[in-house]
Amino acid sequence: MKRNSTIDDVARAAGVARVTVSRVLNNGANVRPETRERVRRAMQELGYSVNQQARALASGMAREIMLIHAHSPELEPNSYYNAGLELGALRGCSALGFDLVTRAVDPEEKNRFRQLSSILDGQRPAGLILSPPLSDDIEFIETARRAGVQVVAVSAGEQARSSVLAVGIDERSAGRLVGAHLASLGHRRIGFIKGPPEHRAAALRYDGFLDALREAGIDDEPWTMTGDFTFKSGVEAAEQLLRESVPVTAIACANDDMAAGAMLALHRARLDIPEAISVTGFDDTPMSEIVWPPLTTVRQPIKDLAERAVHLLVEHQSKGGVHNDLLPFELIVRESTSRPTARA
């Protein structure tokens, strides 16, 4: 029955005191480089890894990180996105010896600030992870900070990113990537189904999209429609477009759900995808491989975002400060996009 080695084993092996090992562990100051190295080597040889439980217990710091996701009663929850965030956050917490507490708050609720304050008061978490559109709600963020809780905003817009810890992707570049893809295929008349205006990240995606069109010499304002990220709103937006007989050869959507909805509307209207109209999504949810045809979309590392958020929170414990982490994204080209057929 092999017992994991402890900090004392390392200390003994390195010929130093336990405290010194602890300092090395926490990148503490006042350790001579050679001592540090010796301790490092001892850790290596013993295959040592810290016991997060013990660490958390000793340091006595709050052991909880709170994940708040938006959940309006009317809107169906974006289960994939939220599940991904929770999964990532849990992984991060697990690795760092924290507990995750998940809460839902209605972003429309007038009362949400008071609500947050009372939650924070009861729990005193070590940090708060906010997802859109809460991560763009500056007043909400400020309420949390006033309560002395470190905040990290996930996929937030520029304002939030410049005032608290943040993780996300370069939304604007991601949007540009989609626009460039469509433009390079030869599409000139493109429709865009946007997300809700409070969702700053989606707005940035749209800006990037416009950039790409402009760079490709397409200066006409594209036809746009605003959805609320649900499948249903995608259906409705596309139906609206068909009703108006807008002559587009491609429709870009601010997320996959709306793209799937749009595809359904097009299917119903007996329009072939991508022959008649190309469609793009955003997020690369599992659904994008299931719909027909498989959806061209942007893969966003949702789990990694949340995991990173936890680390950020722990690293910047009480240091306050602004830190903006951008994670990589990727355009996944599938069969829902092709060059426009010479017809429209």
Place this chain on the structure above:
Amino acid sequence: MKRNSTIDDVARAAGVARVTVSRVLNNGANVRPETRERVRRAMQELGYSVNQQARALASGMAREIMLIHAHSPELEPNSYYNAGLELGALRGCSALGFDLVTRAVDPEEKNRFRQLSSILDGQRPAGLILSPPLSDDIEFIETARRAGVQVVAVSAGEQARSSVLAVGIDERSAGRLVGAHLASLGHRRIGFIKGPPEHRAAALRYDGFLDALREAGIDDEPWTMTGDFTFKSGVEAAEQLLRESVPVTAIACANDDMAAGAMLALHRARLDIPEAISVTGFDDTPMSEIVWPPLTTVRQPIKDLAERAVHLLVEHQSKGGVHNDLLPFELIVRESTSRPTARA
């Protein structure tokens, strides 16, 4: 800055020693009922909750639970199912102060027993969560037990359920529910797309399905085809059925992915769902709401299964024994099923 109350606070409030509170906490023996009650009340009043970190540290038990999911290189991983399991397991671990370690093992790999042994040897987890088809691999389970690790089988077949801890749903009844639904709508000729034979739970679903048909007076063997749970295999199975011109009015599938595949094949063949053919799935993945038409399916509480699995593992620590937890499931009737039209 409110500090959470500790076991000592409770002890003081109840006028007993710390140990006694600990005994109450762990349902230990040798505490007089009235003392127990007094302690309980004190806990209540102080809003006490155990510090799992401290508990885990003190009890010195392994702090890790290992989730092993099957992952063959050829087969696309069932991301929704696996993500759900991981999410649930993480929640459970988080609540109980355990860490979750996730591993993937190829169930086809001859070498998997040795592989498992070496993993277990290195990590010594407090328990092992096995998902199908590994949870039906008796020899695999035995290997783990021989290494002295408690095992819980998720969604396993009867053999595994009778030899280790297990959580799942009553697969047979769930299958019966689907069969009864279809039969009650008036379908007499029904096709069934099965899962792989090693997947015992899927086989049970099929048995239950047959039971229902028999109960409805349908004694003909239904037309069946075996898939591997992938979207693609669903497409192929349905195409096979169409090629053979089997005169079914409904197709039941062992999971949602195959159902979605079958639907695609039917769409391509210009068959309307549910007018020409009804389709059912199993699992209620998010996809079932996205496909067109929305899929009638059985909702299985995947996250809860995994969460329960963790609890089982911890409760039965070193007690060995067999325990079979059945969680509730639910038939979700959507638009992919209707009475057969008077045509076939």
Place this chain on the structure above:
DNA sequence: CACCAAAATGGAAGCGCTTCCATCGAGCAT
């Protein structure tokens, strides 16, 4: 070369809990 601040290191306490062992009565047979 003595002197001192600053850097490097170590000792000890304690986080909240469990576990091991000792203690204390009560109830029972002798």
Place this chain on the structure above:
DNA sequence: ATGCTCGATGGAAGCGCTTCCATTTTGGTG
């Protein structure tokens, strides 16, 4: 009554780590 067992309770140690403070070492200065 006396001795014993057994159920109920408490004392003390310690899990692996951090933190506070004391101590030793270093290297720069006059």
